[in-house]
Amino acid sequence: MTETVTALPGAPGRTRGRGPRGGFDRASMLAVFVGVPLALYLVFVIWPMLQATVYSFTDWSGFSGSFGFVGLNNYIELFRDESFLIAIRNNLIILAALPVLSLAIGLLLAVMVTVAGPSRGGVRGVRGSAFYRVVAFFPAVIPSIIIGIIFAQVYDPNNGILNGALTGIGLEQFRSFAWLGEASTAMAATIAAMVWATSGFYMVLFIAAIRGIDTELFEAARLDGAGRMRITLSIVLPGIAANVKTSYVYAGIAALDSFVFLQAFNPSGGPKRSTLGITQEIYSTAFQEGRFGLACAMGIVLTLLTFAFVGLIHRPRKKAAR
């Protein structure tokens, strides 16, 4: 001890530290910040995925300890199953519509409350923007299932507020019209509710991103005579492009799930299966039909679909980087 003190006269406290520099050494650092999360990831993400993959090649009923391997039979059955193919089609429709609509409305709202204010004075949002921000974000704090239940009431053919309003202004063709019960409108009505529920969240994300853009850019553009539209397209959009892309991926993954809304509106898949989703098929196959092996195969297909979507979105960026 005395030697150490003599050797380091200027820093007597250091000897008390655990490591050579008074903090974690490299090994413990790795163990805590990489090892633990990695272990959790392996146990709670990778392992279940592997398990599901294995189950997808079996006839496991879910309730017994045993199962037999059936090779690719589950997958073959899936691609011969009309319902499952329709479910894939429906999820692709949601994937095409939901992210675009949600993000567009979210962006519109974000621009409105940040830079679309009066064209005199500093660049700011419209009057009362704080209020609009709260109102628009409100749906994001309501649980999806509650929104599902509320909208199911809104769409009710005979007592719903939507048909009440439409017939109120003289549109008699909407009396007793079943928005969720007609093949032509069920999916659109479902997506509309999902857009309502999600766009506020993206608005908040985009507001934060827009705040990160250098305000001098806005001032300069204003001086050069740019209008709100020009500012939005030429400064806001390029400025938050990365956020939009990330949000798009996130919204896309949510669109491929969609379970809560689909189940809340039409648990049996909707008129002519027009709102049947993959996740609903998984749920009913596993828990109602007791065919976990087949359900796992569906899950694997959905996962691959999700990977394909994310890969597709990220590809152009890699090219640009090169």
Added chain:
Amino acid sequence: MYTPRFTTSRRVLTAAAGATVLALSLGACAATPGGPAERPSQGSDTTGDAKNPFGVAAGSTVDAVIFDNANNVAFFDTVTPTMQELHEVDLKVTPSTQIAQQVQPRFVAGTPPDLLHSAGSGSIPVASMLGDIEDLTSVTNAMNLNGEPIADTLYPGVLDLAKYDGKLAAVNYSLNVHAMWYSKSMFDKYGWEAPKTWDEAMELGAAAKKEGKYLFTWGKEGSAYYLSLAIDSAVKEGGRDVLASLANLEADSWSQPEVQQSFAALKEIVDAGYFIPGGAGTQFKAAQAQWSLKQEALMYPTGSWIEGEMGDEIADGFEMVGAPAPTITTESALPYEAMRFAGGNRFVVPSDAANAAGAKETLRVMLSPDAAAEFSRINKSLTIVKDTVPADGFGSTSLVSARDLLDTAGENAFAWDFTDAYPFGDDKTRIWNDFLSGSIDVDTLTSEMQKLSDKIREDDSIVKIKVGK
């Protein structure tokens, strides 16, 4: 996790070498009677002691998982003291609303509950568990607490719905009578009568229209109640062969003339606009309230649980009673009074249960008249135990009506539940929504239903129950 599982598989394969019933699925073998005795202590042998036929150990605990609703919890509160009194057995009840999700991991881990009440929307199909649950024949062969053989006290035929190759896989504790329910006071007021044929139903529909009402209503989750009505009507018209063909999933079974006539009759009612429009987009309970509370629809075809289900949402002075399904002609094979009934509230005892004897003893207590009467009082529902509902039906007109309908039907009562026992599931609901909203015709309805039957029939992984004629 994998190792024990593969061990089981190997054991199963050994059993397969000797047993012939293994066409089912690998999982189905573990408890096959006659296979290698894995658990001699839990065989279906009874002790011969009428007071303790299954040899439940005093001081033991029965772990029961039941479907959670207020009525079930209240009912089990009356069973628990009896178990304590009889055998000092502690009946521990865990209510759950998601039976399948909650219990499934316990089955896999080999530590399932002793007694499982598989009911509600999260119930587990009996066929999925078939290899992992006990044969309950010993329970119905035992004496009840009053010293009568339980089998003699039950409505005949109802347990057949849970019999797989002679194995009683479940006890369907409650008994549901499927009828067209209506308000007796309203019918009296307008001088209406329940229709005995579809022609009379059309006339009643026209009469209802005059009063600004509709004959029927439906909700998007409950469209298949009309499938049940159509099947009942066809079975009454053509006899039990019609039912056997449908329940055995035969090719072209939905094209049988009686089924077609029944579908056509409903199509006529749909086309005449005698259904409240918009049902395919209406939540089922809201739709049912259109009938029970607002009284905009005259009749609703469903099970006898409906009064309990609607609770406060029934108009004052409604006087709910049921009527049999209409026949197609007045010369039907079964009389107009013939009724469909089915069991609800399935109870199973897992083979791996630590206290299977205790679970069977619990069922024996439940199947005794006192407990059955309590269940009827609390739930306003029949149980499979006969003669336990007093004349006043505990103040429930629908309970009295259900009992009387069944008594009147007598030998002509028929039981089926193949559309629930097989995975017709959400598909039938969707198809019937489309049919009742008028967007598909009888031919499409028939081919879609046939497609479902064919798919289930050709799927060897689905265990079949053969229905005799």
